[in-house]
Amino acid sequence: MAKQAEGRTMPLWAKIVLWVLAAVIVICVALAGAVAIVWRHEIASVASFTKVADRNEAHQDGAVYRMDISGGFYFDDYLAQGGASSDGELIDFITENITRGLIDMTISESEIACSSFTAVTASGDRLFARNYDFARTNTALVFADPGDGRHKSFSTVDLQFLGMDPAQDVDGLLDRITCLAAPYAPLDGVNDAGVSCGIYMSYQGGEETVATDQQTDKPDLTSTTMMRMVLDYASTVEEAIALIEQYDMHDSAQTSYHYMIADATGKSAILEWTNGTDETDNDGSARTLKVIWNDDDAHIGAREGAADYQWITNFILQPGYYASDDEKAGLDRYDEIYARLSATDGVVADEEAAMDILQAVGRRDWNNDDGNGCTVHSVVYNLTKKTVYWVANEHYGEEAYTFRFAL
Numbered sequence: 001m002a003k004q005a006e007g008r009t010m011p012l013w014a015k016i017v018l019w020v021l022a023a024v025i026v027i028c029v030a031l032a033g034a035v036a037i038v039w040r041h042e043i044a045s046v047a048s049f050t051k052v053a054d055r056n057e058a059h060q061d062g063a064v065y066r067m068d069i070s071g072g073f074y075f076d077d078y079l080a081q082g083g084a085s086s087d088g089e090l091i092d093f094i095t096e097n098i099t100r101g102l103i104d105m106t107i108s109e110s111e112i113a114c115s116s117f118t119a120v121t122a123s124g125d126r127l128f129a130r131n132y133d134f135a136r137t138n139t140a141l142v143f144a145d146p147g148d149g150r151h152k153s154f155s156t157v158d159l160q161f162l163g164m165d166p167a168q169d170v171d172g173l174l175d176r177i178t179c180l181a182a183p184y185a186p187l188d189g190v191n192d193a194g195v196s197c198g199i200y201m202s203y204q205g206g207e208e209t210v211a212t213d214q215q216t217d218k219p220d221l222t223s224t225t226m227m228r229m230v231l232d233y234a235s236t237v238e239e240a241i242a243l244i245e246q247y248d249m250h251d252s253a254q255t256s257y258h259y260m261i262a263d264a265t266g267k268s269a270i271l272e273w274t275n276g277t278d279e280t281d282n283d284g285s286a287r288t289l290k291v292i293w294n295d296d297d298a299h300i301g302a303r304e305g306a307a308d309y310q311w312i313t314n315f316i317l318q319p320g321y322y323a324s325d326d327e328k329a330g331l332d333r334y335d336e337i338y339a340r341l342s343a344t345d346g347v348v349a350d351e352e353a354a355m356d357i358l359q360a361v362g363r364r365d366w367n368n369d370d371g372n373g374c375t376v377h378s379v380v381y382n383l384t385k386k387t388v389y390w391v392a393n394e395h396y397g398e399e400a401y402t403f404r405f406a407l
Contacts, residue, residue, distance in 0.1 A: 155189030
C-alpha cells in the first residue's frame with residue numbers, strides 16, 4: 001500500500017505576502033468607505049448629471065443637462081462665514097468645501113440680456129415668465145432639496161459660467177465635478193413655496209458698465225448667491241426682501257444687474273441698486289437698494305402704476321435715471337411685453353399663452369439692439385401650482401426641447 005502523503009505547511013514568505021495583501025485590501029476598502037461617506041452627496045450629484053437635449057449647431061443651440069443636487073451643498077456654511085464679496089472669494093469657498101481643495105472650481109457672469117413678466121391665468125394661477133438671452137451655451141436644469149428647513153427648488157444655470165466650453169458638450173468626469181458649483185449660479189428659479197426670481201443685466205454707469213459693490217459692515221452676497229438664498233430660505237417676497245436687506249450686494253464679473261421676485265400671492269418686486277442718474281452712477285460702492293413693489297409703483301410711470309403685474313428687461317426703472325429713452329437697453333422688448341399684457345389687463349389664458357409672449361420677444365427673430373442673439377431658454381413658473389414649463393433655445397412647440405416639472 002502506498003505511503004500516505006504527508007501534510008504540507010505554507011512557507012513563511014507566502015504567509016507574509018497574504019498578510020500584506022489582506023491588509024492592503026482592508027485599507028482600500030476602508031478608504032473607499034471613507035470617500036463614499038465624506039463625498040457621498042457629491043458622488044450622488046455627479047452621478048445624476050445627464051444630457052436631456054442635444055445641441056443643434058444650425059440653430060445655435062447648446063446642449064441641455066439635468067442635475068439633481070444631493071445634500072445641502074454647504075450653503076448654510078457660506079452664509080455663516082459672511083458670504084463672499086467677489087467671484088474670487090466665492091470660488092475659494094466652493095473649491096475648499098465641495099472638492100476639499102483637490103479640484104479648482106470656477107464661477108463667473110457675463111453681459112446677458114433677458115426679459116421677464118408676471119401674470120395671472122384665467123383660472124387665477126400666478127405666473128412668473130422669463131427669457132434668458134445670451135449666445136449659444138450649455139444649460140443645466142438644477143434640482144435641489146437641501147432639507148434642514150430650506151426649500152426644495154428648481155433653477156436654471158448657464159454652464160458657461162462654470163467654465164464649460166459653450167461650443168462643446170459637457171463631457172468627462174472633471175467637467176461633471178466642476179458642475180457641482182451649479183447651485184451657486186442660478187439665473188432664475190422657483191421653490192416649493194411658490195417664490196420665483198430672475199436676474200437681468202442693467203448696464204449701469206454710463207458708457208462703461210460699473211458693477212454694484214457695496215462696502216458697509218454687512219455680510220456679503222454676489223448676484224447669483226443672493227438668488228440661491230431667496231430660493232432656499234424665502235417663503236414670500238417680503239421674506240426675500242428682508243433677507244436681502246441684511247447683506248451688501250456685489251455684482252459679478254464687473255457687470256451690473258437688477259432682479260425681479262414674485263410669489264404665489266400675486267406679490268412681486270423689482271430690486272435695483274442705484275445712486276443718482278446713469279451719468280453719475282459710476283461708484284458701485286455708493287449704490288443703495290430700491291424696491292419697486294407691484295402695488296406701489298406709480299412713481300415709475302403711469303402704465304406701471306395702473307398695472308398689478310410687472311415686467312422687466314435691461315434698463316433701470318428708477319424715474320429720472322436716464323437723460324432720454326434712447327439710453328434704455330431693451331426698451332423695445334419692454335414696450336412689446338406691456339402691449340401684450342395690457343391688452344388683457346395682465347390675464348393670460350394659461351402657461352402656453354404666457355410662453356407665446358416670451359416667444360414674441362425671442363432674440364433669434366427680434367431686431368436685436370445688442371450682441372445677445374439667442375434666447376437660450378424660456379420658462380414659465382406657475383407659482384400657485386409650483387410647476388415649471390421650460391423650453392430650450394426657442395424650440396417652441398417641439399417635444400424634444402420642452403420640459404415640464406412639478407416640485
